[in-house]
Every structure is written in C-alpha cells, then in structure tokens.
Amino acid sequence: MLRSADCGSLRSENAGDQVTLAGWIGRRRDHGGIIFLDLRDRSGAVQVVFNPETAADATRIAEEVRGEWVVQVKGTVNRRPEGSENPAMDTGDIEILTTEITVLNRSLTPPFYIEEDSEADESLRLRYRYLDLRRPPMLRNLTLRHQVVKYIRDFLSDRDFLEIETPILIKSTPEGARDFLVPSRMQPGNFYALPQSPQQMKQLLMVAGVERYFQIARCFRDEDLRADRQLEFTQLDLEMSFVEEDDILDLTEALYTGMIESVSPEKKLRKPFPRITHAEAMERYASDKPDLRFGLEMTDVSELASESEFRVFLSAIEGSGQIKGFVVPGQAGFVTGQMKDLDDTAKAAGAGGLAHIRYRGTNPVGQLSEDEILQSAGLRMPAEWHQRVADKMGAGPGDLILLLAGHQPRLNTWLSAMRTHVSELLELTDPDVLAFAFVTKFPMFEWNESAKRWDSSHHPFTAPDDGMEGELDGENLGDIKSKAYDLVCNGSELASGSIRIHNRQLQEKIFSILGLSKEETQSQFGQILEAFEYGAPPHGGIAPGIDRLVAILTGSTSIRDVIAFPKTQTGSDPLFNAPAPVGPNQLVELSLRITEQLE
Ligand code: ASP
Numbered sequence: 191m192l193r194s195a196d197c198g199s200l201r202s203e204n205a206g207d208q209v210t211l212a213g214w215i216g217r218r219r220d221h222g223g224i225i226f227l228d229l230r231d232r233s234g235a236v237q238v239v240f241n242p243e244t245a246a247d248a249t250r251i252a253e254e255v256r257g258e259w260v261v262q263v264k265g266t267v268n269r270r271p272e273g274s275e276n277p278a279m280d281t282g283d284i285e286i287l288t289t290e291i292t293v294l295n296r297s298l299t300p301p302f303y304i305e306e307d308s309e310a311d312e313s314l315r316l317r318y319r320y321l322d323l324r325r326p327p328m329l330r331n332l333t334l335r336h337q338v339v340k341y342i343r344d345f346l347s348d349r350d351f352l353e354i355e356t357p358i359l360i361k362s363t364p365e366g367a368r369d370f371l372v373p374s375r376m377q378p379g380n381f382y383a384l385p386q387s388p389q390q391m392k393q394l395l396m397v398a399g400v401e402r403y404f405q406i407a408r409c410f411r412d413e414d415l416r417a418d419r420q421l422e423f424t425q426l427d428l429e430m431s432f433v434e435e436d437d438i439l440d441l442t443e444a445l446y447t448g449m450i451e452s453v454s455p456e457k458k459l460r461k462p463f464p465r466i467t468h469a470e471a472m473e474r475y476a477s478d479k480p481d482l483r484f485g486l487e488m489t490d491v492s493e494l495a496s497e498s499e500f501r502v503f504l505s506a507i508e509g510s511g512q513i514k515g516f517v518v519p520g521q522a523g524f525v526t527g528q529m530k531d532l533d534d535t536a537k538a539a540g541a542g543g544l545a546h547i548r549y550r551g552t553n554p555v556g557q558l559s560e561d562e563i564l565q566s567a568g569l570r571m572p573a574e575w576h577q578r579v580a581d582k583m584g585a586g587p588g589d590l591i592l593l594l595a596g597h598q599p600r601l602n603t604w605l606s607a608m609r610t611h612v613s614e615l616l617e618l619t620d621p622d623v624l625a626f627a628f629v630t631k632f633p634m635f636e637w638n639e640s641a642k643r644w645d646s647s648h649h650p651f652t653a654p655d656d657g658m659e660g661e662l663d664g665e666n667l668g669d670i671k672s673k674a675y676d677l678v679c680n681g682s683e684l685a686s687g688s689i690r691i692h693n694r695q696l697q698e699k700i701f702s703i704l705g706l707s708k709e710e711t712q713s714q715f716g717q718i719l720e721a722f723e724y725g726a727p728p729h730g731g732i733a734p735g736i737d738r739l740v741a742i743l744t745g746s747t748s749i750r751d752v753i754a755f756p757k758t759q760t761g762s763d764p765l766f767n768a769p770a771p772v773g774p775n776q777l778v779e780l781s782l783r784i785t786e787q788l789e
Contacts, residue, residue, distance in 0.1 A: 192262055192294070198234020202283040204267040209286065211236065212262045212294065214324070215255050216304070225252045229263060229286075230304075232329055237276070237285040238263050248291045258297035258304060258321075264290040312750070317764040319755055331752045335740045337453040339406055342426050345445050351402040351428065356391040358384055358408070362714065366649065367411035370421075378781035384410035387733060389649060390718050392429040393690060396729040397721045404428040406736070415759045418749050420737065422757075429731035435673055435689055438730050439465065439628050442677060442685065446626065446734075454743045456622065463626040468671075471629050476514070476605035478632070481681030482625035484618035486516045486609050489583040491593065497575065502542065506595035514605060515545075515593035517585040518612055522548040524590055531615075532592065532608070539607035540600060547591040549580055610681065619680070621745055626679045631655055634672040635703065643705045648674035650700050651718075652688035653730075662699055677734060684739055687732025694722040 193212040200209070216228030216235055225240040240252040248263075255261060265288035276282035301317075302310035304324050315322040322328055343353065359382040362369045369383040385391075387409045395403045407427040413419065430438065443463050450459050464482065471478050474487045495503040495513035503513050518524075524532070529546065536544040585591050592612075594604050613619050634654055635644040644667055646652060654662065655671040662670065673689035691697045697719060701711040711719070740752040750756040757763050777783065 193231075196233035197229050197231045197236040198280055200236055200267055200281050200284055200286075202269050205269045205284060207267045208264070209267055210262060210264045211238070211286065213260070214297075214304070215257055215259045215261060218255075218257075223249075225249060226285075227252060227255070229261070230326075234280050234326070236281040237270075237279070238265065238288050239268075239285050240288050240291070244287070245289050248288050251291045251293065252288070255291070255293060256297065256299070258300050259293060260295040260297070262292045262294055263288045313758065313764055316750075316756070316758060319765050323754065328751070331740065331744045331746060332754060334453060334744055335736070335752055338449060338736065338740055338743070341449040341452055342404075342406070342445065345448060346402075346404045346428070349402070349441070351404045352400055354395060354400065354403050354405060356385070356388040356405060356407070360385050360391070362386075366645070367413050370410045370412050373780040373782055375780055386411050387425065388427050389651060390715075392427060392731060393651060393718060393726075393729065394721055396429055396431045397724060397726045399431075399727075401431045401727075402429075403731075407733075415757075415761060418738075418741075420749060420753065420756055421761050423749075424736040425733040426736060427731070427733045429729060431727040431729045433689075433728070433730055435630065435675065435730065438687060438689075438732050439630075439675065442687075442732055442734065443626075443628075446677070450624065450743070457743070458620075458623045460623065460625050463628055463677075465628040465630055467631040468629055468633065469631070471627075472602055476602035476609065477681075478629055479676065479678040479681055479683045480606075480627065480629075481610065481613065481619065482627050483620060483623045483680055484613050484616075486518070486612060486618075488514050488516050488605060488609075490514045491579055491582055494575070494579050494582060495593075495595070500545070502545070502595050506597070509597065511595060511597040512601055513593055513595045514601060515583070515591060516605070516609060516612075517583050518590040518592060518616070520588050521590040521616075522550050522588050524548075528615075532611070535611045536594060536604060536608055539604040541594050541596060541604040544608070545593040545595070547576055547579060547585075547593070549585050549587055549589045549591065551587060621680075624679055624742070626677060626684075628675055628677055630675040631671040632674040632676070633668060634658070634670040634674075635667045637668060644703055646700070646704060648672065648686060648688050650704055651690045651697070653691045653696075659696065662703065667703065673730070675732070677732070679739075679742060682738055682742070684742075685732050685734035687730065689728075689730035692722060692726040692728055694719050697722060 192210070194210045197211050197213050211229055211231070213229045213231035216230045218228070219226045223242050227238050227240070228235045229238045240249040242249040263286060265286040267284050268287045270283060270285050300321050301314055302308055302321070304321060306326055308315060308322070308325060323332065347353070359372060362383040367386055369386065371381040371383055374380045374382060385407075388405060388407050392403055405427045407425050408422055409425055410422050412421065415421070430441075447459060447461055450457055468478055471480050473490070474480070476488050490512055492507055492513045496507050498504070506513060532546075533544045580586070580589075580591065583591055592608060594601060594608070596604065632647045634647060634652065636647050638645045653673045655673055658670050675687060676683050677685035691700065697715075698711060701715065706714070737749040737752055741749045744752055746752055755763065755765065762768065
C-alpha cells in the first residue's frame with residue numbers, strides 16, 4: 191500500500207503516530223517559509239506542514255507542488271497548537287509534520303476548483319466529470335447511493351428474493367414511452383429495443399416459479415428531457431407471487447423506513463406511511479403525488495358558490511365545473527404585492543384568475559384579484575355567505591381563502607400549482623422532513639384526447655380493482671379503478687407498481703380496449719399471453735426509482751448530481767461526446783443508410 195492511513199480518518203488520538211498518506215493537493219498557504227498544504231483523499235482532507243528547518247528537502251519539493259498534484263507524504267501526527275485548530279475540518283485538531291514527500295503525478299491546472307461548492311457551469315462540470323466527482327459533495331453522493339443499493343440488496347436477500355439479471359437487448363416492452371432501438375448486424379433490417387423496464391420479463395419469472403425477484407435495473411426511455419429526467423435511469427425492480435396489494439406496500443414501507451433510518455438517520459421520517467386512494471388524493475390535494483409535509487387541503491365550495499352572483503363562478507358551475515380552493519392559515523394580511531404574486535401564479539398555471547376572501551377580525555371580507563374578469567362581477571355577497579364559505583373551508587379570523595373556478599382535470603392542476611407555490615412562500619417544505627404516502631386505486635384508463643383512444647394509466651398488465659372487471663364491458667371506462675399504486679414523497683413520485691393480470695382472456699380484453707388489433711396483440715405480447723396459459727400465479731410488484739430517492743436523501747437539486755456520468759438536458763454526454771456519428775463501414779455492416787444529416 192502507498193499509504194498507512196486515510197487523510198480524513200486522523201484525530202487527536204492519533205497524535206504521535208507515524209503515518210504515510212497519499213492524495214491530492216488542495217489549498218496551500220505559506221507562512222514565513224513554513225508551507226501548509228491540504229492533502230485530500232476520498233475520506234477527507236488533512237493539513238500537512240513543511241518546516242524548512244526540520245525537513246529542508248521535503249519543503250523544497252512542497253514549494254514546487256501545485257493544486258491536484260498527487261503526492262505521498264510521510265510524517266508525524268501532531269496536535270495543532272492551541273488556538274490554531276480548525277473546527278470546519280473533521281481533522282481540524284491535528285496536522286501532519288511532514289518529513290518526506292514524493293510526487294506521484296502532476297496535474298494540469300483544473301478548469302474549476304475542486305471544492306465543497308462549485309460555481310462552475312454544469313456543462314464544464316460534465317465535460318470534466320472526473321474532476322467534478324473528485325469534489326467532496328459528489329463523492330458523498332456516490333457513497334450514499336452505494337449505501338442505498340447495498341441496503342436494498344441485503345434487505346431483499348434476507349427475505350428470500352433472488353437478484354436476477356434480465357437482458358438489455360430485447361423486444362419492445364411498452365411502458366408508454368419511445369423505445370431506444372439497436373440495429374441487428376446478424377439479422378439486417380431487424381432491431382432490438384432497450385427495455386423501458388423489465389416488466390414482461392419479471393412477470394415471466396413469476397410464471398417460472400421464482401416467486402420473489404429483484405434487480406437493480408437500468409431502464410431506457412427515449413423521452414424529451416423536460417423535467418429532471420434522464421434517458422437511462424435506475425430502478426429497483428421487484429416482483430412477488432401469491433401476494434396482495436398490501437403485501438407489496440408493507441414490504442416497500444419496511445424497506446424504505448429501514449433504509450432511510452440506516453443511511454440518512456438525520457432525516458425526519460414520518461411513519462407509518464399514509465395510504466390514500468387516488469380519488470382522495472385528487473380531492474384533498476388536487477394532485478396524485480401530494481406533498482404531505484404540509485396541509486393546505488382543498489375544499490369544494492361549488493354548492494355555495496352557486497348561490498353567489500359572481501359570473502366566473504356561475505359559468506364554471508353551469509358548464510359542470512367546480513369552485514375549489516384552500517385556506518392559507520394566518521395570511522389574511524397579505525399585501526397587494528403578495529396577492530398579485532399569487533394571482534400571477536394562478537394565471538401562469540393556466541387559470542383565468544384567482545378569487546380570495548380575507549377573514550379579517552370576525553367578518554370575512556371578499557376581495558377579488560385585480561384581474562379584470564374577476565373585477566367585473568364581484569364577490570359582493572352578504573357577510574353571512576362569506577361566513578358559510580369560511581365555515582365550510584375551516585377558515586377562521588386571520589386566514590386567507592383562495593378559490594379557483596374551472597373544469598377538471600385542469601382545475602386540479604392549477605390548484606396543485608397554487609398549493610406548491612404557497613407552501614414555498616410560507617417555507618413549509620423542510621427538506622429534512624420526508625413525508626411518504628402510498629396512493630392507491632389509480633384509474634385503470636386515461637382518455638387520450640389527441641389519439642382519441644384509451645391509454646392505460648399505469649401499464650396494460652395492471653389488474654382492475656376487485657369487483658371492477660364487469661365494468662370493462664360498460665361505457666364508463668374512465669371510472670374503473672385499478673390495483674395500481676404509487677409511492678410518493680414530498681411531492682415526487684418515487685415508485686409505481688400494481689397487482690397484475692395473470693389470465694389470458696382478461697389481458698386480451700385490456701389490449702382490445704387500448705385499441706390493439708388481434709394481430710398487434712399477438713406480435714407485441716404473444717409471449718406473455720402464451721405464458722399465462724401455463725399456470726401463471728397471481729403476482730404483483732413495484733419499481734422504485736433509485737436516482738430521485740438518492741437525490742432527495744442527499745438534498746440534491748438535480749438527479750444528475752447523484753449519477754456518476756449523466757446526460758445533459760439535450761441527451762448528450764459532453765465527456766465522451768455522445769451521441770456521435772459512426773463511420774460508413776459500421777453503417778454498411780448494420781445495413782443502415784443515413785437519410786438525413788444534422789447540420
Ligand atoms: N414496470 C413499471 C414501471 O417501470 C413498474 C411496475 O409496475 O412494477 O413503472
């Protein structure tokens with residue numbers, strides 16, 4: 191070994207120890223001929239001191255070394271003189287009195303400082319990812335990610351799960367996104383698809399009698415990277431036989447609570463995880479991934495609003511819309527600027543405008559936003575009416591009531607945006623609090639207006655809820671509930687799963703509702719339909735995303751900060767320069783011709 195100790199591990203108990211350390215040069219300071227260097231390895235940094243009077247040769251070399259050079263030093267651990275300790279460093283009570291230094295490698299001047307916080311532009315950080323990852327916070331993120339995955343592997347192995355790899359080169363298994371395709375050289379004109387998830391394979395493993403499967407699975411979806419997404423991402427994919435929904439949810443909850451208490455004990459984890467239905471989540475929080483760190487719950491006041499003379503309310507109700515809103519406790523005194531900000535948020539989300547009632551003193555007073563549409567009518571209703579609205583919404587003196595009018599599902603989208611905005615404004619979103627919840631009984635289908643057809647809300651393998659199968663022949667497909675569930679945390683979706691269909695006839699019926707012809711069904715899903723005829727056990731599973739979970743646990747604002755080599759928003763890798771053109775020979779080998787070249 192080139193070292194006898196890790197830089198970050200030394201403490202005052204080590205005073206007097208002879209040590210050999212190796213690492214990278216960080217900051218340097220020269221004080222009257224004495225040189226102080228920070229020496230850093232993965233474990234942390236320590237101050238190494240060179241005194242020309244006691245170590246003349248070493249000091250001469252120390253004068254030469256520059257930031258990020260790789261060196262080995264030998265010396266004695268020394269308790270720092272009183273008053274010169276550095277509480278900001280874990281090793282701040284000690285320093286190394288160096289006797290020898292060997293340069294192991296030099297470094298060019300890095301394009302940015304290798305420090306705790308980097309001001310560097312993200313594209314530069316990704317271009318020099320190996321330097322970016324050398325920064326302590328990035329190494330901490332990778333470490334925590336490792337701990338999360340290790341916890342998962344141990345937890346599931348202890349419960350008789352088998353970790354099984356499934357192939358990356360497969361045939362399309364649709365999860366509702368676009369496939370990445372890989373041309374086959376041996377079978378010209380044919381393509382493999384990269385898995386959007388190992389969904390069908392894990393179900394086939396259940397037919398195979400594996401009973402408990404998991405995999406830390408890479409999934410590929412060729413989507414526009416709008417939000418904080420990646421083209422390839424990692425899921426804990428798991429599946430179990432002979433289980434019901436609660437078995438999967440119980441296991442997931444035990445896994446998450448155990449893991450977080452083990453790897454991030456400083457987090458304020460709320461448990462048990464509430465389980466609410468999709469319908470309830472939409473009603474109370476206007477969202478299927480509600481942030482439960484705070485209340486701000488919704489109330490439907492359509493009935494009361496229908497008594498008002500307010501045109502915006504009345505026309506929404508006439509068109510079978512709703513008037514819905516929430517109470518902002520203690521904020522009746524929001525000034526005009528703050529109200530304008532709320533109104534702007536409502537409009538940016540797509541709403542026509544925001545109505546509000548300030549509950550001042552004992553009498554609620556209706557006031558309208560400055561929006562013209564709203565001013566034209568007016569909530570000039572008797573105080574008694576305002577009181578009834580306030581009572582229905584649970585508002586009291588000092589509270590502010592916000593109301594929006596519109597049609598579902600858009601109204602809920604606006605309300606959810608308002609709820610999030612207000613929570614940020616009032617700083618209700620403590621990042622150390624982890625408020626998980628299971629959202630269950632998702633609708634089976636969603637109407638796809640542009641394609642004029644029904645899509646699966648989750649995926650086509652999801653079983654309808656108990657007693658709902660008969661409804662599949664009916665008219666109201668949008669009302670059918672399924673056995674699909676999500677795990678959400680602090681307003682993000684962290685996992686999706688479902689109890690599956692394990693019967694060929696039912697599965698075929700779902701495909702036909704989704705508009706697939708018999709031929710399409712057979713060519714895309716023939717293998718799983720056939721397998722269902724050979725004794726498929728009842729089964730179900732879930733697939734928690736690892737990237738977002740680690741981002742939440744590390745307090746990272748982007749999932750890119752918890753992935754070693756992520757892609758940019760445009761799907762490129764600035765380090766390897768991917769994607770990139772390939773040579774004509776490779777194209778010929780693959781029987782491909784490029785018909786359109788990018789500028
Ligand atoms: N395969 C699904 C997904 O990737 C998860 C599941 O149903 O297990 O969302």
